[in-house]
Amino acid sequence: MRKSMEEQFPVRQILSPEGKLIESVDGWIDDELALDMYEKMVINRTFDRKSVTMQRQGRIGTYAPFEGQEATQVGSAMALDDQDWLFPTYRDHAAMMTFGQSILRVLLYWKGRIEGCVPPEGKHILPPYVPIATQIPHAAGVAWSSKMKGEAVASIVYFGDGATSEGDFHEGLNFASVYNAPVVFFCQNNGYAISVPMSRQMKTKTIAQKALAYDIEGIRIDGNDIFAVYLHTRQAVEKAKRGEGPTLIEAVTYRYGAHTTADDPRKYREQEKEEKIRREKYDPVDRLRRYLESKGLWDDEKEQALVQKAETIINQAVKEMESYPAPQPEDMFEHIFAEKTWNIKEQQQQVAEESDRQRKSVQKELA
Amino acid sequence: MRKSMEEQFPVRQILSPEGKLIESVDGWIDDELALDMYEKMVINRTFDRKSVTMQRQGRIGTYAPFEGQEATQVGSAMALDDQDWLFPTYRDHAAMMTFGQSILRVLLYWKGRIEGCVPPEGKHILPPYVPIATQIPHAAGVAWSSKMKGEAVASIVYFGDGATSEGDFHEGLNFASVYNAPVVFFCQNNGYAISVPMSRQMKTKTIAQKALAYDIEGIRIDGNDIFAVYLHTRQAVEKAKRGEGPTLIEAVTYRYGAHTTADDPRKYREQEKEEKIRREKYDPVDRLRRYLESKGLWDDEKEQALVQKAETIINQAVKEMESYPAPQPEDMFEHIFAEKTWNIKEQQQQVAEESDRQRKSVQKELA
Amino acid sequence: MTAKMTMVQALQQAMELKLKEDDRVILMGEDIGLNGGVFRVTDGLQAKFGEDRVIDTPLAESGIVGTAVGMALNGMIPVVEIQFLGFIYPGFEQVVSHVSRLRARTQGRYQVPMVIRTPYGAGIRGPELHSESVESFFVHVPGLKVVVPSTPYDAKGLLIAAIEDPDPVIFLEPTSMYRALKEEVPEDKYTVPLGKARVIEEGEDISIFAWGAMVQVALQAARKMKEQRGWTADVIDLRTLYPFDRDTIKASVEKTGRALIVHEAHRTGGMGAELISFINDESLFYLKAPVARVTGYDVPVPFFSLEDDYLPTVERVSRGIEQTITY
């Protein structure tokens, strides 16, 4: 009898939920790296919680939290080399920050500031993609051109389970397969597209099997196991750089909270119950801590120091965000074209005059 | 070792190129049906050749020939029941005519007449779809609603190998799989999308395997074997009506001629050589004739009578096309909306006045 | 009987009434079922009418619009929700090449009586691409009607009319008006006819045309100018952008001799241009001043920290009125 797709694409795990190694990671992950992973996950979680709070306080706008998905994002981004390209969605701040985007920029983005889109010099981190799946062909295109140029550079593109339904998912994977482009298609399957569960999104039980439609490699991994995430992503990145083409990785995970701060997950799932189970049994941060503790690499004292450090870092960034110079209305006309067209100039001029008038009338009232 | 996709999806055949039965067709295809298939293929081939000639003579516009694909189209359309829905492309006139569209309408279509889009009363035959793959979600939608209504009605949708690259292919198949819609996705893989060979269209060696991405059944059949086409399509139609969901059929075939009469296939393939081999070895019409002859059901005399009949039928339709009332400029404003909006009324009025003026000025000149 | 309700509630009632009354009506879209839509417009309808009539679809706009076309061909009346107007583009080909054309192509043998509802416009601090206002795309496509309510009453009546219309309707719901005001709305069924504008206020000095969220801005500016300068205006909510209400526009412009159009969309190639052209065609020599456009700018709708500076304001409209009247 033919194996079912779930059997053909088993969920690969390296670290058990209890924090036990299932396979050796020798030569791949040493203690230092493991500690670094842990620190990054904790800082990112701190960031996420802080952001949710700040949204409630009106200090930033609608925010898309990722708590629960730290291992998928941190682990995969750590598997990249500096010159690689990263294409994130609106939920992948942890991946972006791990790869080098500043906390300040991410905060600015969610504060409604276009300045939050700009990546650090020398790093290829695209701004968060809002229209679902549209980043997939971009990553395929960058990777394809890296190959043309003969550069050993890979691209990684993030997307969700819901994104696999869009035509751009299909077109992007097909192009990448035809041109054997060095790209990693990294699907964070968190089980939901806003409210729609995977079972209504697709008939298949796995996303990895969709690779079969393109004759590329597909694998399914435990997205809450940062070792599995890191290792398989790293292998896919190295494979890409060896010229062996694209990989589709399905990282099975779960978001603890709402889709965004505008969403109420109790409408579509048993939120409290499910969240509790996930947090208790499958939490990616706790899992790694258990491992570190079992190896004698971690203890409460270290934990407290780290929590402290995380808070300091995040608070510092928040401070920077809040003292960031206010945007000027005229800014919206910048960078539309390399050189402003006449009507953009004219409109910018109008807006500048308007601001001026308003400033004066305020001054007058005050006087 | 894992089987290759070509092994997992072997090309199914029932009638060998020599016209020998590989499997029994008892209970499925009797002599009468086989003779009917043959007659339909010959009439359609006659139609196709006549149309190419008429295009050269300027009697119709650009035309998309299907010669070589008679078995895929005739065989699959014969597998439908009267109340089923058929979604054709610009190349599927043989399927349309087999299912009940009149030759006249098809000719009118290629003569640049919108009247050529109208299906016969009581038959669900959509007009030819020009934008690639866009018909696929339509068929999924019709089928889905047939299921909702509890009707045992299937939809069949035609598309080419090239069409599988479009997002609509993916979205259509995904929807159909999720809703278990009674639809047959019938891909005529003729090896080319205009000039682009399958090997540049996709990395995969089969199209059938793309079904794996949706957990639906995919099969590959010899599209020049009308028995295989008929049988597997019929099974897919019956399966759909039993509520067992969609099927993706890849019918491997070849178009002998140009993509359209505006195309020159010598630009992108060894046209003469390849055409010759295909015609000699794999022709779908000859194959069935060999079978009929071997069963004593066919001879030269019958062939001549059929050729005669086909020509009479086609010539009659051509005559009707050529004496069809000329279109009126005002026609273009009809059926845009159920009730004309003011600006359509106004524009139609203008055009009517214009026609009138022109008629009068011609009369004046003549007088 | 009437009840005070928001636009969200009014739209919901419209759909509920039609779902109840007509078996052919179904709702389709992302997150509209269990979740009730991201704005809760379809809240509770799946519980009432079942999963087969209020359908949570996969995340694929071409698939949604395309399968809805199939539904419509087969005699259903799909009311599709696109989660935000900026996400209609993956389904744009289906809209432009099929939804709008199937009636004509089949010479009336088939029709596509569907409604595509979608929240649109800026002003709610939405993320990128959640604030688009590209109504003029659809106005340019022959075979589509384009409708934009600005009040709860109109929203209900227009949506019912759109669902009952035998042709496809693009139904744009201004997000910032969803809950901005409540008004008395009849509980029963009624329609507001497509193609008819609503004259909200009458005046002598200028005609102001707006739709969606800009109606309130126009109205406030008109009132302010009346108070401050004594000028009176016709304030007209177009409600339908295609086919727009030419009689009302013409009569008003010829009465006042001055016109101003307010829209959120980018100025260049926006609906304002078509209205100016209509006035040029019909009423040019009535004009005492150029027709003014107060619109969004020719830049992507900015991130929300600047969206208020992008959107027409009472200030900007007031100045437009002043400039036009004192031209």
Next chain:
Amino acid sequence: MTAKMTMVQALQQAMELKLKEDDRVILMGEDIGLNGGVFRVTDGLQAKFGEDRVIDTPLAESGIVGTAVGMALNGMIPVVEIQFLGFIYPGFEQVVSHVSRLRARTQGRYQVPMVIRTPYGAGIRGPELHSESVESFFVHVPGLKVVVPSTPYDAKGLLIAAIEDPDPVIFLEPTSMYRALKEEVPEDKYTVPLGKARVIEEGEDISIFAWGAMVQVALQAARKMKEQRGWTADVIDLRTLYPFDRDTIKASVEKTGRALIVHEAHRTGGMGAELISFINDESLFYLKAPVARVTGYDVPVPFFSLEDDYLPTVERVSRGIEQTITY
């Protein structure tokens, strides 16, 4: 040195020159390589520059535009061919939401210096959807330039300018002009600047604006009316639709006091509306008559048996001139 050539040859030279001169330039599209494009515009270029620079892509417009965006991000200059304008819709989201915005969103950190070439317009007895003329969609999208050549000379110079422009350009090639006329075109490289119209004929009585295949129609009508009635016209080929050449338009209209716009696109929401609005803004009181629009109608471009009745003709433009001048 010059040679007599068609628009097809001129376009081909432009691409060949750029392929030769700049390694970053690549061509991508359906059937453009081995087959040389369905209009043979890229004929022979793959043989000269290889399969990596002149690329036959899979049949997927979103994939084509989307991967081209990726190429552009990575420093290439993709010149994309969409086989016909009516087939750009599957890639519309990529154009509207990314091609046009990436520079702004990244504050100039990335740019997308790509050209999307596509045959457009009616008049060649094409099948359904092969005759679209929806230029106004792109004019409405901030961040895109829109260019339409009408002669071989301009085609070459504008295409080179478009490829060299640091911003994305939608480059619309009128199919009926591909081989309609030959003219002397320099063999060497030259550019025709974007944003500048061409005044083809000068006159006193009316300003006629056109682009693409309508330029010839406008010109013939102007000449006919000159012959028959003695009226003289400025005949102006806009060449760039965004940003259009406001100085030339304004000067001409203020000189003649009358204007007529010819376009193939549907009337409602077409580019003509924006031009009328510009004239309204700038030159209203110079007008002696309403600005006339002679355009395609508000119906899908009909099947080819009626396309000549859809398209503006010399007859219709002549009547428009007459009506405007004798208003």
